[in-house]
Amino acid sequence: MSDTRARQLDTGRRGDLLFIGLVVAAYVTAFMAGWASFSLPEVAVLIAAGVVYVFIGIYGNRFCLRLNSSLALAAYFVVQIVLGGLIFYWSRSQSWLILLPLIGQAVEALPRRWMAVTCALNLAVVVAIHSSYISTAVSPTGKLLYPLFSKAFWTIIVQSAVQYLAAIAFVVLFTQVAVRERDARAEVERLAAELGEANVRLREYAAQAEELATVKERNRLARDIHDGLGHYLTAIHVQIQAGRAVLDRDRATALDALSKAQSLAQAGLSEVRRSVAALRASPLDNRSLPEAVLELVDECRAAGVATEFKVCGELRPLSAQVELALYRAVQEALTNVRKHADASRAEVTLDCQSASLVRLTVHDYGLGSGDLNGGFGLLGIRERVRLLGGQVHVDTAPGAGFTLQVEVPIP
Numbered sequence: 001m002s003d004t005r006a007r008q009l010d011t012g013r014r015g016d017l018l019f020i021g022l023v024v025a026a027y028v029t030a031f032m033a034g035w036a037s038f039s040l041p042e043v044a045v046l047i048a049a050g051v052v053y054v055f056i057g058i059y060g061n062r063f064c065l066r067l068n069s070s071l072a073l074a075a076y077f078v079v080q081i082v083l084g085g086l087i088f089y090w091s092r093s094q095s096w097l098i099l100l101p102l103i104g105q106a107v108e109a110l111p112r113r114w115m116a117v118t119c120a121l122n123l124a125v126v127v128a129i130h131s132s133y134i135s136t137a138v139s140p141t142g143k144l145l146y147p148l149f150s151k152a153f154w155t156i157i158v159q160s161a162v163q164y165l166a167a168i169a170f171v172v173l174f175t176q177v178a179v180r181e182r183d184a185r186a187e188v189e190r191l192a193a194e195l196g197e198a199n200v201r202l203r204e205y206a207a208q209a210e211e212l213a214t215v216k217e218r219n220r221l222a223r224d225i226h227d228g229l230g231h232y233l234t235a236i237h238v239q240i241q242a243g244r245a246v247l248d249r250d251r252a253t254a255l256d257a258l259s260k261a262q263s264l265a266q267a268g269l270s271e272v273r274r275s276v277a278a279l280r281a282s283p284l285d286n287r288s289l290p291e292a293v294l295e296l297v298d299e300c301r302a303a304g305v306a307t308e309f310k311v312c313g314e315l316r317p318l319s320a321q322v323e324l325a326l327y328r329a330v331q332e333a334l335t336n337v338r339k340h341a342d343a344s345r346a347e348v349t350l351d352c353q354s355a356s357l358v359r360l361t362v363h364d365y366g367l368g369s370g371d372l373n374g375g376f377g378l379l380g381i382r383e384r385v386r387l388l389g390g391q392v393h394v395d396t397a398p399g400a401g402f403t404l405q406v407e408v409p410i411p
Contacts, residue, residue, distance in 0.1 A: 015104075016058050018101070018104070019054065019057050019058060019101045019104075020054055020058075022097050022098075022100055022101045023050055023053065023054050023057075023097075023098060023101065025097050026087075026091075026095035026096070026097035026098040027046070027047075027050060027091075027095060029094060029095060029096070029097060030046075030091035030092070030094035030095040031043075033092075033094040037092060042090065045090065046087060046090055046091060049083065049086065049087050049090070050087060050098075052083065053080065053083050053084060053087060053098070056076070056079065056080060056083070057080060057101060057102075057105070060076055060079075060080075061076060061105055061109070064076045064109075065109060073109055073110065074114075077102060077105075077106065077110075077118055077121075080102050081099065081102065081118075081121055081122065081125060084098045084099040084102065084125075085099070085125040085126075085129060088125070088126065088129050089129045089132075089133070092133060093129055093130045093133035093134070096126060096130075096160075096164060096167075097167075099122045099125065099126060100122075100167060100168070100171050102118065102122060103118070103119055103122060103168055103171040103172060103175070104171050104174075104175040106118040106119065107171075107172055107175040107176055107179065108175065108179055115172075119168050119172070122164075122168065123161065123164055123165060123168065126160070126161075126164050127157060127160065127161050127164070130156075130157065130160050131153075131157055134153065134156055134157075135153065219380075219383065222380070223328070223380035223383065223384065227328045227331050227332055227377070227380060230335065230377075231268075231331050231332075231335050232264050232265070232267060232268030232271070233268065234335050234338060234339055235261075235264045235299050235303065235335075235338070236261045236264045236265055236268070238303045238338055239257045239258070239260045239261035239264065239302070239303070240257070240258065240261050242254075242257040242303070242304070243255070243256075243257035243258045243261065260302060264299075284320070284323050284324060284327060288315075289315065289318065289323045289326060289327060289350075290309075290311055290315065290350065292327050293309060293326075293327065293330050293348060293350065294309055296327075296330050296331055296334050297309040297334070297348055299334070300334045300337060300338060300346065303338050305334075305337055305338060305343055305344065305345065305346055305364075306344060306345045306346070307334070307337075307345070307346045307347070307348065308345075308346070308347045308348065309347075309348045309349075309350075310347075310348075310349055310350070311349075311350045311352065312349060312350070312351045312352060312353055313351065313352035313353035313354075314352060315350070315352045315358075316352060316410065318358065318410065319411060321387075321388060322358070322388060322408050322410075324384075325381075325384040325385055325388055325390075325406070325408060326350070326358070326360050326406065326408065328380070328381065328384060329360055329362070329381045329384075329385070329392075329404065329406045330348060330360065330362060332377040332378070332380070332381055333348075333362035333364075333404045334346065334348070334362065335377070336377065336402070337362075337364045337366065337402075340366075340367070340369075341364045341366030341367055341368075341401075341402060342366050342367050343364040343365050343366030343367075343401070344365065344366075345364070345365045346362065346363065346364040346365070346366075347361075347362070347363045347364075348360075348361070348362050349361040349362075349363075355410070356409060356410060357390070357407050357408060357409045357410055358407075358408055358410060359405065359406070359407050360404075360405070360406040360407075360408075361403065361404070361405045361406075362403070362404045363401060363402070363403040363404075364401050364402050365401045366401055366402060367398070367399065367401075368396045368397050368398050368399050368400045368401050368402055369396045369397075369398065369402060378392075378394070378404075381404075381406065385406055385407075385408060388408050388409070389408075389409050390406065390407050390408035390409060391406075391407045392404070392405070392406055392407075393405040393406075393407075
C-alpha cells in the first residue's frame with residue numbers, strides 16, 4: 001500500500017466529527033424549514049436513513065480504503081450518492097448539505113478526474129431532485145408555483161445549482177488545504193525520522209573514523225619506531241661490533257667506532273624525544289631529501305659497505321609525505337643491507353627524470369633471498385607508499401642480491 005493510501009486510512013476523529021456535523025446540520029435545516037410537513041413515520045425513516053448514511057460514510061469509507069480497491073471505492077460513492085439523494089428527496093429538497101461530506105472524501109480518496117466526476121454527480125443529483133420537487137410544488141389555490149421549463153423554474157434551478165456549486169468549491173478547497181497540511185506534517189515527521197537516523201549513522205561513522213584514525217596513527221608510530229629507532233640501534237650495534245673486533249690490535253679504530261656508536265645513540269635519543277614531543281618528528285627537518293639520504297649512505301659506508309648514491313635528473317619539489325616515504329624506504333633498505341645481506345657493495349639511485357613520478361632504487365650485491373614479502377620493515381614501506389598511490393617492487397633471489405624499487409606519483 002502506498003504512503004498516500006496509508007495516510008488516507010487515518011482520517012482521524014476530526015474527519016468523523018465533521019461528517020457527522022454536516023449530516024446533523026442538513027437534518028436541522030430540513031426540519032426547521034418544514035417540520036410540520038413531516039409525519040412521524042417520515043421522521044423515523046429520515047433518521048434511520050441518516051444513521052445508515054453516517055455509518056457507511058465513516059466505517060464503509062475506511063473499509064474501502066483498507067481494501068485499496070478502485071471498484072470498492074466506486075461502489076461506496078455510488079451507494080452513498082444514491083442514499084444521500086433519497087434523504088434529500090424525502091426531506092422535501094431541504095437537506096442540501098447531506099451530500100457535501102462525500103465531496104471531501106472524494107478529494108482525499110480519488111484521483112482528480114474521478115473526484116471531478118463525483119462532484120458532477122452530486123451536483124446533478126441535487127439539481128435533478130430539486131427540479132422534481134419545485135416542478136410539483138402547488139399554491140394553496142392548487143396552481144403550480146413553478147411550471148416546468150418556465151422562466152421562474154429555470155431561475156430557481158440556476159440559482160440552486162450556482163449555490164450548490166459554490167458549496168462544492170468551498171469543500172474542495174477546504175479539504176485540499178487540510179490534505180496538504182496533513183501531508184506536509186507527515187512529510188516533516190518522515191524527514192525528522194530520517195534526520196534522526198542520519199544523525200545516528202553519522203555518530204557511528206564518526207566513531208568508526210576516529211577508530212580508523214587511531215589505528216592509522218598506531219601503525220604510523222610503529223613504522224616510525226621501527227624505521228627510526230630500529231635503524232639507530234642497528235647502526236650502534238654494528239659500530240660496537242666493529243670496535244670490539246679491532247679493540248685488541250687497533251685501539252684508535254675501536255675508539256672511533258665507539259665514538260660513532262655514541263653519536264648514533266645521541267641522534268637516536270634525539271629522534272625518540274622529538275617523536276614523544278610532537279609524534280610527527282621528521283628526519284628531513286631543515287634539510288633536503290638528497291642530504292638526508294646521503295647521511296644514511298655515509299652511515300652504511302662507515303659500517304663497511306661500499307655504497308654509492310646518485311640522483312638522475314633534476315629533483316623537483318616534493319610533498320613532505322613523499323619525501324618521508326622515500327627516506328624511510330632508503331633507511332629500511334640500507335639497514336637490511338647491514339643486518340642481513342652480507343654485501344660488500346650497494347647502490348642507491350633517485351630517478352627524477354619522469355614528469356609524473358619519482359623512482360627510488362636500492363640494490364645490494366649480497367646474499368639475496370627467496371622471500372619477496374620481507375618482514376615488518378618492508379610492510380611499513382608498502383603501507384606508506386600505498387597511501388601515496390605509489391607502488392613497491394622487490395626483486396631478489398638466493399645469491400643474486402636484493403633490489404627494492406619504489407615509485408611514487410608526483411602530484
